Amino acid sequence: MWKGDSFLKELYEQTASRRALENEGRAPDERKQRMKERLESSLGEFNLTGQGQVQPKLLERIEFADYTRERVELSIVEGLSFGAYLLIPKGVPGKLPGVIAVHGHGYGSRQICGMLADGTPDPGHTDIYRHFALELVRLGMVVIAPDVIGFGERALQSDLDADPESPSSCYMMSAQLLMMGKTLTGLRVAEMRGALDYFAGREEVDPSRIGIAGFSGGSLIAYVTAVLDERIRAVNLIGFPNTFKDSIMAVHHCVCNYTPGILEIGELPELIGLIAPRPLFLESGDRDPIFPKRGFELAAEELRAIYRDAGAEDRFGWDLFPGVHEVSGRRSFGWLKQMLQS
Numbered sequence: 001m002w003k004g005d006s007f008l009k010e011l012y013e014q015t016a017s018r019r020a021l022e023n024e025g026r027a028p029d030e031r032k033q034r035m036k037e038r039l040e041s042s043l044g045e046f047n048l049t050g051q052g053q054v055q056p057k058l059l060e061r062i063e064f065a066d067y068t069r070e071r072v073e074l075s076i077v078e079g080l081s082f083g084a085y086l087l088i089p090k091g092v093p094g095k096l097p098g099v100i101a102v103h104g105h106g107y108g109s110r111q112i113c114g115m116l117a118d119g120t121p122d123p124g125h126t127d128i129y130r131h132f133a134l135e136l137v138r139l140g141m142v143v144i145a146p147d148v149i150g151f152g153e154r155a156l157q158s159d160l161d162a163d164p165e166s167p168s169s170c171y172m173m174s175a176q177l178l179m180m181g182k183t184l185t186g187l188r189v190a191e192m193r194g195a196l197d198y199f200a201g202r203e204e205v206d207p208s209r210i211g212i213a214g215f216s217g218g219s220l221i222a223y224v225t226a227v228l229d230e231r232i233r234a235v236n237l238i239g240f241p242n243t244f245k246d247s248i249m250a251v252h253h254c255v256c257n258y259t260p261g262i263l264e265i266g267e268l269p270e271l272i273g274l275i276a277p278r279p280l281f282l283e284s285g286d287r288d289p290i291f292p293k294r295g296f297e298l299a300a301e302e303l304r305a306i307y308r309d310a311g312a313e314d315r316f317g318w319d320l321f322p323g324v325h326e327v328s329g330r331r332s333f334g335w336l337k338q339m340l341q342s
């Protein structure tokens with residue numbers, strides 16, 4: 001008789017026990033460092049363009065009443081380039097805090113910067129992303145919103161040829177990268193860290209006050225970037241924090257969520273906990289069907305304990321807002337600004 005369900009459950013428990021056993025007797029700092037190194041190596045390596053080898057290119061600059069929007073082209077990983085929007089508040093003197101705003105599945109950075117897929121203004125309609133990059137710039141922070149590979153104009157031509165409305169190239173990109181010992185998360189994080197290099201060098205931005213905010217798949221990129229790069233001073237994860245067990249292992253998710261061997265390193269709350277003691281805020285809709293409430297609450301409780309142990313409970317917050325798989329920002333955006341204030 002087939003008993004696949006109980007077999008997988010047992011395997012999950014065995015993996016958790018093995019993790020606990022491996023960490024026994026290790027000092028917290030050693031355990032944390034080891035987890036970071038293993039996380040980084042699980043993502044695979046990419047060849048980066050050397051600093052200064054490919055100059056950022058200004059593609060567009062548009063003045064709005066309360067902010068300036070630039071579009072720049074960056075090249076971080078050899079052989080690839082991409083666009084990113086910069087939103088710069090007007091009338092605020094001095095160097096400002098900066099936020100990297102990371103979109104997930106959808107049509108790309110335009111979806112969070114007030115535009116439709118073709119770049120024309122979105123006439124007031126706000127979808128699940130609620131144009132959150134615009135909300136952040138209107139709070140007085142400089143924002144960079146890079147186009148994440150695999151979405152919108154960064155979909156593979158082969159996918160677009162097969163279906164011009166192709167929602168993403170996650171499947172084909174992930175499948176091929178996995179066969180070469182790499183992951184799509186690794187590629188996306190490498191580009192995000194390169195975008196951070198560029199952003200930190202912008203004259204409008206205070207490099208010691210840079211945060212990151214991501215929604216859904218963008219939140220995955222945001223947390224890994226923050227874990228691996230200490231220049232990120234505050235983190236806002238939206239529509240993603242959960243346990244692996246209750247979300248991506250329980251619901252059909254895009255293949256870009258799956259990293260080989262990740263459970264050998266940690267469950268999701270432990271991995272997000274590597275950001276501690278830097279400020280962290282979690283946000284989720286109470287009716288989100290793909291990152292369910294139960295897993296969010298478990299993750300929030302575990303992360304609260306991690307922050308308490310690190311003596312940083314005041315730098316941790318969470319909000320379970322009334323909603324589905326969507327951005328709220330009702331508490332998190334003001335919190336992010338406050339954390340980057342000084």
Ligand SMILES: [Zn+2]
Nearest residue numbers: 170254255256
């Ligand atoms: Zn995906």
